[in-house]
Amino acid sequence: MTKLLSGGPVLVVTKELDPAADLVVDELTIRRVPVMRFDMGDFPRSMALSVEHVAAPWSGVLADEYRSVRLEEVRAVYYRRPRLPAVCEQLAEPHHTWANEQALAGLLGMLYALPVTWVNRPEVDGMASHKPGQLPVAAAHGLHTPRSLITTDPEAARKFCHAVGGRVVCKPLMGGPLEHPDGRRTGVPTHLVDPDTIDDSVSLTAHLFQEWIAKSHEVRLTVVGTEMFAAEIHAGSDAARVDWRSDYDALTYDVGKVPNDVRAGVLGWLEHFRLDFGAFDFAVTPAGVWVMFECNPSGEWSWIQNRTGLPIAAHIAGLLARGRP
Missing domain, CATH: 3.30.1490 (Dna Ligase; domain 1)
Structure with a gap:
């Protein structure tokens, strides 16, 4: 029987249909970690928030019609592109826009104030997602870039x-x-x-x-904390050899190994942006050189797990369950 880990609930903040979040929630359930999953787009119409600041962290309750959590007990937040808060449509302008802004400031601002593990904090995620900023940081940490x-x-x-x-x-x-x-x-x-x-x-x-970049294949490298999961992507059509996203039916997958220099560069890149998760895209040349194209800090990974069996969800759940020491 799985032992209940000490600590409070994990907040899973995402849209309603999210296969990756489903896998993480399943893994947290196996670990008997309490979870509250919600979409910020349901706030405040079908969610309620009441928190108070006295001295240290905010304390109080976030609830929907099915469950509630005390925010001072939260151990971690898994944040995956939820919708923005939306007040009732009956509220006329200019108050409708103003009220939406208040809802976002109240809910997201309160979440930001939680001193817990995030995968990933949205403001850091947003900063790290821009390609013009990614490539110089990658090169500075020894990664090859185009x-x-x-x-x-x-x-x-x-x-x-x-x-x-x-x-x-x-x-x-x-x-x-x-x-x-x-x-x-x-x-x-x-x-x-x-x-x-x-x-x-x-x-x-x-x-x-x-x-x-001439390549023998590409790699989607999913990183959770310091754990790395390399999925080789082999293209079987001309379109997929230029952009594998354009012809998924022509792809085959294999599990690869990460060279030590790439591992060090990737960890340095993540540390620079203060991220605990990243989905990196690399080309591997015929000579075996890894060339980084980009990193998506909120990248999709469920299809990689399904195709390769790499235990990505289990490691994300483990990171969230451990929370901040």
């Missing part, structure tokens, strides 16, 4: 392509799908660039150009 250009200047883009002297790709600076008027959601894949086709449309927004 030569890159961010520009709104078509001529600068053409000059970069010619200076690289080989193939170049263009990719989004941040994640997120295109939201179409008919409700469809489509991704924006990485694509190879012909310098002769670069036109004035580059000036419409910021673009990220990178040298093409």
Whole structure:
């Protein structure tokens, strides 16, 4: 029989449908760790908050119609892109927007004040998620990175392509799908660039150009604390070899090993941003050199666990269950 670990509940703050959070909640349940899972988008319409500050941490109750927790007893927070608080629609403007801002400041501000383990704190997650800030930190910690250009200047883009002297790709600076008027959601894949086709449309927004990295395969490296789970991604189509997200059916997976220099660089990168979790994307060249493309501090990982059997959820749950010493 699993022994109940000492300590209070874990807050799992996420949207309603989240397979990764489901796996973590299951693992916490196995450990007999109490959990309150909620979406901030339900606050304050179907959630109640009442906390008081006297001397040390805030104390009081956060509750929905099914469960409640005393916030001074919380041991850890697992935070995964929840919706923002939303007050009732009947409240007219300008008070509707003002009230939403008050709800966000009250709930998220109170959560920020909890002196507990976070995976990951949202303000740190947001800062670390920007590619322009990621690559210099990676290079400073000894990781290989691709030569890159961010520009709104078509001529600068053409000059970069010619200076690289080989193939170049263009990719989004941040994640997120295109939201179409008919409700469809489509991704924006990485694509190879012909310098002769670069036109004035580059000036419409910021673009990220990178040298093409010849690769034998790619690696999604999921890091939990100091534990690393390397999933090799082998592409079986031309589209997947450029961007594996564009053709999931053409992918095969294997479990890989992390070189010591990559391990040290990744841990230094996470320490720089004060993160306990990160999903890194690497290319591995035919010579075995690992080249870091990016890290998503809130990256998806449930599909990697399902494909490889890597025990990612168990380690996230263990980190949350231990809480802050």
